[in-house]
Amino acid sequence: MVKFSDQIYQQKLKKIKRELNKFLSRTDDKLFLQFMWSINTLQTEFRGNVKRYLSFPRSAYGAPLGSDYALPKWEIETLLTLLFTTDKRPKIQINYDNFETIVPVINNLRKLENHENRLTCTEDKIFYELHRIGQRQFGWQRGFHSSERLYRYVFIYGQGSCATNFENKYGFTIEQFLKVSCVLYTQLSNSPWIKPIEIPVLDVTQELIDKTLSLISLPLSDLRVDAQTLIKKTIEGGRIPTAYLPGSLRKFPIIRSPQDQNILISPLSQLIMYRATVGLYYDMINSAPSKKDADQAITEANDRFEQYVGMVIEKFCPRFKAFPSEQYGPKKARIDTPDVLLIDNEEVTTVFECKATKLTFEAQFSEHPFETSDKAYAQIVKAVTQLWRFFSHVRIGKYTERKISDTANAVVLTIDSWMQMSHALQGRVFAQAKKVLEDDPNVLDVDMRPIIFCSIQDLVDVMYISDEDNLLKTFANAALPKYAGWRIVEIRRDFGIDVQKKFPLNVEEVLPWWNVINSSR
Known part of the structure; x- marks a missing residue:
């Protein structure tokens, strides 16, 4: 049964959609694209070239996020998507060279999003909604050019x-x-x-x-x-x-x-x-040229992802040694260690399981990402089980090749940003991993160490502002309940920044x- 308050929101939602659709349907697409270019550029490093195309209040010039005059790039992207998918009607006169023209349009877009959120984001879905918000915004906040x-x-x-x-x-x-x-x-x-x-x-x-x-x-x-x-x-x-x-x-x-x-x-x-x-x-x-060739290319790319992880860690943090996966166990039943072993003072302090699994649109924005992207999430579950099995083998003496710290960190490192701001999704992964391991009597609760979920972008962002001790402290803190669901960059910043580094690899190579x-x- 629909609540009376929901009926009101639905009526308001229809009205807002009509108003936004009416505006976009009557725009001149070519002029509107230039208008959006001007507004975007106004708040980027190239903003000096905008004055010939747009008049704007001084406060809008280079306005940072949080400013009343800032127009987040993700909102501009959504508005353009709506422009391309709105049927056109006869044009009307619109002032495309004035910043103020966009204000009521963006306000309507925000109202539309807020009303949709009010109707769909129930209390039990709030943590999944944070995940979707993060997927929409964090890439834009970081930037795509470095x-x-x-x-x-x-x-x-x-x-x-x-x-x-x-x-x-x-x-x-x-x-x-x-x-x-x-x-x-x-x-x-x-x-x-x-x-x-x-x-x-x-x-x-x-x-x-x-x-x-x-x-x-x-x-x-x-x-x-x-x-x-x-x-x-x-x-x-x-x-x-x-x-x-x-x-x-x-x-x-x-x-x-x-x-x-x-x-x-x-x-x-x-x-x-x-x-x-x-x-x-x-x-x-x-x-x-064929699926077989595509599979081979993916396998090679996955291997190079693991190589890159080890290489970039050693360059940012030269005190560490990052060893690739090694085999251990009986000659006829060899087992692979996690993909990267991080060694400090002759002791493995962190183990990484690297997953280059592509983050699908459904995994980013579905209301039920775990169910709609079960095959993709199965790879993340597999990474968790591999780490827990490895710690089990260390405990029972099946792995003895290197000394593993009693407090060694376990990281699932992804090429895309999986499960940002979503403690709930992480909980689903852990539950599924434990179910997979039910029939393995060697894996005990003590082997199920806290797992840190981290993208390569987040790891690099942390290493830009960390020495070796800072990095290990960040991993250790990430395993604490206090920081459940936090991105590791936020965890690192939480205890103060006193290191600033440059990218240590030569791009010209x-x-x-x-x-x-x-x-x-």
Whole structure:
């Protein structure tokens, strides 16, 4: 039975939807895209170029999150998704060059999201909702463009058969793809509706620009079709609140003008770098000539993820040694240790089980992520069982090759950010892992040490502000009930920051042109 208060919210929700739909249906898409570009750029490092396109109050210039004038990027992304999926009607006169025009529109979007949340987020779902909010916001808060991020993704997806398959299918290399993507990011962050220019000093030719654009751009009309198809497919899998609708800009962050397809805009230019890094996973899959080749590429990429983890830890924290997985046990029944063993003073202080399992849309935003993404979560459950079994083998003397600290930390390290801010989801994983181990008499409660769930991005963020002792203290604190559900970056900051580091790997080792581009921005 629907509560009377819910009926009121539903009526208000319909009214807000009508108002927002009416506005978006009557906009000029081309002018609105430039408007969104201006508002986004106003609050980025490129904001100096906005004044010719937008008038705005001084307080909106570079406004940080928390300011009354800040427009979070995730709200702009949602608004653009709604724009692409709203049927068009005759245009009306709108002031596209004034910041104040967006204020009532964003307020309506926030009202819409709040009313939907009021109707769907019951008390028993609040912790899952925090998870979804984190998935929507944290990536934008961190940013998609950094030397570490580029190094990481090209190291994992830009070598071996991944690179070979890409070049064979698309006719240029992943290195060239990333180089042109960085150039397009810079050019399209500085101006809207431009024709990209060649950069001879970087060997960025029109041919390479065209090949890159074939992967990451669409004409406006095609983007609208893609967005509507994506939303329809998503809704068929269950109801999705407006705040969590998938956006086609993550696949095609560059839009071609309806009048001249050589003229481009990227209303959220940061997504060019998202597409050039995270999106390499999909290029790896799509460029493989067969499923067997795709599986081989995934296996290689998973191995390189483990290599990267060990390498980046040792570079950030040279006191540590990070050893890859080793085999132990009887000759005819060898067993693998966890993927990375972190050693300090001849003792294993932390063990990592690395999972490069892709975080699906359902795993991020479903109301029931564990049920709708059971196969993906099964890999996380498997990681937990592997760690607990290893500690069991240490206790019973089956593993004796290295000394394991009595307080050794156990980390499930993922390539994507799984279970952010979700103690409830972690609890589901633990319950399932214990069920899997019910028939193993050697695994006792004492072996089920606290598990720290951590993404590679979070680990790197912590190492930027930690020495070796800080890192171990962060892991130790993460195992305490006090910090259940916290991200390890927040745990690290909770006891004060007194270390600031630079990325210790040389990006030019994998991207020879990096310093030229970086110095020219």
